[in-house]
Amino acid sequence: MINFLKKITVSIKGTNPKLYYYLIKLAKRYFKNDLGIYPRILANEKEAVIDVLNSSQWNMCDGKGLVHEKLEANFSEYVKVPYSIAVNSGGMALQMAFRALGLKPGDEVIHQIDTCSATAMSVMNAGLTPIFADISKETFMIDLESVRKNKGKNTKALIMTHMWGNADEAQKITLFAKENNLLLIEDACLALGAKSGGHKVGCFGDVAVFSFGAGKPIQGGEGGMIVTSNEALARELKAMRHWGDRSFEFGVRDVTQLSWNGRLSEIIAAVVVEQLKGYPSHVSELQEKVQDFGDFLKKNIPGINIQLGPTNDIRDSVFTQVQLSIDDGLKYSKNDLWGKLKLSGIPVWHANFELINKLSLFKNGTWKEFTLKGDINRINENYNGDFKTAQHVFDYTGLGLNKMNFLSKSNFELLKSVFSNYKN
Ligand SMILES: Cc1ncc(COP(=O)(O)O)c(C=O)c1O
Structure with a gap:
């Protein structure tokens, strides 16, 4: 029924x-x-919101012992990074991070071609130029060989995107960034709590960003977080989210940096504090279910596997979406599976996002109107490049299952029953 x-x-x-x-x-x-509907209440979100509404402080205001400060402290404790700066979205977190790191128009930021288009647009909105790299077919995350090929003399920063709940190979990428003199930004918007080398994502880059928007690991309606181990950078970011206002530092109002309104509402902060509280047990539940599904696939449907992170350990992934990889040459195609899942009412998507250079802003050349500085021919060449692995994953081998499929008994049974049709 x-x-x-x-x-x-x-x-x-x-x-x-x-x-x-x-x-x-x-x-x-x-x-x-x-x-299995998500987002869902994970702790005491309703009471926490009422508490804020009953107070007279609905807005962010530093140094007053407000809810966002509690969120920042709890977040730092969770990710094990000393400074957390709450902001109003993941995209804002990226823009502020680029500016605080000193990047200027003409500088390029390189990232994987099939991450969320928000990443490329955040780069552009900060006055910078996105450059795309292909992905590795093993991890569905950035391929360093492609970074090597596509970076140029203006490439100043690299984004390591931890896709859909899997952590990328942090040690290897950190070393690469260091050797190539690139700033490293971790985009952990989709992967709060995922681990690489035993450490949670967020501690590897010069900064890392998180999101609490739709489809993210924990949600607040909207919202985001920047984390860093660099105290001076944290101070800069705190000023930057208040249109660059330095009055809490200087005692008088002054602005030294082109900034934004990056403030997070106290009402949202209250929701996210509670979401974070309930998150570890939510992740454990997911890991258990995905393990079960992975065993089922192994036993019955060789050739379709759960796409884990490079550590290949289920306990290192948080499954914001469960990615599947379909071996080449199987008799059932991605299209076939997609159709059957949809027909049964099972939410399904791609493993990653669309290739960004296929979106009209890039395909039609509109990006040029917003690119203030740089080598336009070189950028154009990159945008017209061939990103073979990402395209292959998008067309054939990558499938994404909404985590809702794993969060109720009936959803899970339905999911397995559809896949059973593919039994060998
Ligand atoms: C990988 C990634 N980075 C950044 C963002 C932007 O986050 P927000 O929507 O909170 O601005 C998203 C949003 O989907 C994302 O998936």
């Missing part, structure tokens, strides 16, 4: 989103977590 309703609900998402979200709200009320 639940599966039948789910099938109808998922099928109307595109045609009647208003009805879809109304039905989801009803379902959440009556079935609670039985439908």
Whole structure:
């Protein structure tokens, strides 16, 4: 019955989103977590929000013992990085990080071609130039050989994106950045808590960014976080989120840096404090279910595997989306699987994002209107480059399963039953 309703609900998402979200709200009320719907309450979010609403401090304001300061302290404790700076989105976190690191128009930032387009746009909105690199077919994350080929004399920074809950090979990439004199930014928007070499993501780069927006590991409606071990950088970032205001440092209002409103609402901070509290047990539940599904695939459907991070250890991944890799040459294609899953009401997506250079902003050359400085011919060549592995993963070998599939018994059974059709 639940599966039948789910099938109808998922099928109307595109045609009647208003009805879809109304039905989801009803379902959440009556079935609670039985439908596996995410985001969900992980601790005491409702009470925490009411506490803020009952106070007179709904806005961020430093040094007052407010909720965002508690969030920053708890976040630092969780990721094991000394300074956390709460901001209003992951994209804002990236822009502020670039500026605080001293990058200037004409400087290039290199990142994988099939991450969220928000990354490329954050680079551009900070006045910089994104340069794309291909991915490794083993990890679905950045390929350093491609970075080597595509970087130029203006390339000043590298983004290590930890995709969909897997940590990238941090040690190797950190060393590469050092050897090539590149600043290293970790984009951990999709991977809070994922581990590389026994350490949680966030501690490897000059800075790391996180997001609390839709589809992220923990959610607040919106929001983000920047973490760093560099005290001076943290101070800069704290000023930067208040339009660069230095009054808390200088005692008088002054602005030394082109900045933004990066402030996080206290109401959202209250939600995220609670989400973070409940997150470790949420991740354990996911890891257990993914392990079970991985065993099922191994036993029944050779050729389709859970795509883990380079450590190949389920306990190092947080499964913001569960990525699958489909071996080349199997008799069932990605398209076939995609169609069957959709038909059964199972939310499915790509393992990574679309290739950014295929999006109109880049394909049609509109990017040139926003590129203030740099070697336009070289950039153009990069945007028209061939990113073979990313394209192959997008077309054939990468599939993403929404974590909702793993968060309720009925969803999980349905998922397995669809995959059972592919039994060898
Ligand atoms: C990898 C990655 N980086 C950055 C962002 C931007 O985060 P936000 O939407 O909070 O600005 C996203 C958003 O989806 C993302 O997936």
